[in-house]
Amino acid sequence: MRTVYSIGSETIETVYTYDEWLKEYNRRETHRRIRQRREHLYYIKQRLSGAIMIAIGIFAPFVLDGEATISLFLLPLGIFLMLTKEKVIIF
Numbered sequence: 001m002r003t004v005y006s007i008g009s010e011t012i013e014t015v016y017t018y019d020e021w022l023k024e025y026n027r028r029e030t031h032r033r034i035r036q037r038r039e040h041l042y043y044i045k046q047r048l049s050g051a052i053m054i055a056i057g058i059f060a061p062f063v064l065d066g067e068a069t070i071s072l073f074l075l076p077l078g079i080f081l082m083l084t085k086e087k088v089i090i091f
Contacts, residue, residue, distance in 0.1 A: 046089050050081030 016024070057074030061067065081088060 042087065042091065043085075045091055046084075046087075047082050049089060050078040050083075053078030053081065 053074045055078075057071040057078060060070045060074070064070070
């Protein structure tokens, strides 16, 4: 494989053998799989946090003798955390 990089007026040319290319490909694939697994675990944690907030929001009025103010905050936040596809919480 022949790769040519052009940086301004300087041209850098590299040549890979098949073994070098395969080693680089496997390294990149491993990093890609690790990154995908890390993101998957992040979203699982975020959804679990949302479910916990919903549960606390539902049971708080019963435990606090009718005080439902915390439920007005926790229920929408928990639903948002469970349904969003963006990274919201920093773990």
